[in-house]
Amino acid sequence: MKRRGSGIIVGISIIVLAIGVYLVTTYNSLASAENTVDAKWSQVENVMQRRADLIPNLVNSVKGSMNHEEKIVKEITEARKAYNNAQTPAEKNAANEQITQELGTMVNVIQEDYPTLASNENVKTLMVQLEGTENRISVERKNYIEQVNAYNQSLVRFPKNMAAKMLGFEKKTNFKADDDAKEVPAVSFE
Numbered sequence: 001m002k003r004r005g006s007g008i009i010v011g012i013s014i015i016v017l018a019i020g021v022y023l024v025t026t027y028n029s030l031a032s033a034e035n036t037v038d039a040k041w042s043q044v045e046n047v048m049q050r051r052a053d054l055i056p057n058l059v060n061s062v063k064g065s066m067n068h069e070e071k072i073v074k075e076i077t078e079a080r081k082a083y084n085n086a087q088t089p090a091e092k093n094a095a096n097e098q099i100t101q102e103l104g105t106m107v108n109v110i111q112e113d114y115p116t117l118a119s120n121e122n123v124k125t126l127m128v129q130l131e132g133t134e135n136r137i138s139v140e141r142k143n144y145i146e147q148v149n150a151y152n153q154s155l156v157r158f159p160k161n162m163a164a165k166m167l168g169f170e171k172k173t174n175f176k177a178d179d180d181a182k183e184v185p186a187v188s189f190e
Helices: 002-085 089-113 121-156 160-167
Strands: none
Touching: 002 089, 002 121, 002 160, 089 121, 121 160
């Protein structure tokens, strides 16, 4: 009788230990995945910051030749300030979209109204840098989207979903493009 009682206690202890080990390993894997998602977003911010830092150089390079285009220069400066003051990923993304829009306007003005300025080596170099930065932002957003997807998938799969809920892990919000990005931009060479 004693032997049967001790066998039950050992069996329950093994089950409790197995559940404990599972919860610890699940917590560790989810915490690591969550940190990876945060790191991917930090990299998105890093490349957006790189662009925000390049803008003053571009603005200063073209400012003298664009005296009557002061409004564009002011709007780019305002958008850059908004980006630097943004706190959340959503605020950073909204400010980034504003920078993208203003830079597009500036590039069009340079190409249409200042063809000699557009051929200036300094401006060419800065425009190439901006284009490269836009590509980097796109790549990093893609990496972030993939990592958020992998993390969120791990939160919804059984039995990890039960452990994740119990341990307080929540889905991460994925990148969402601005509604204006769905519209095809008009390109004119007139």
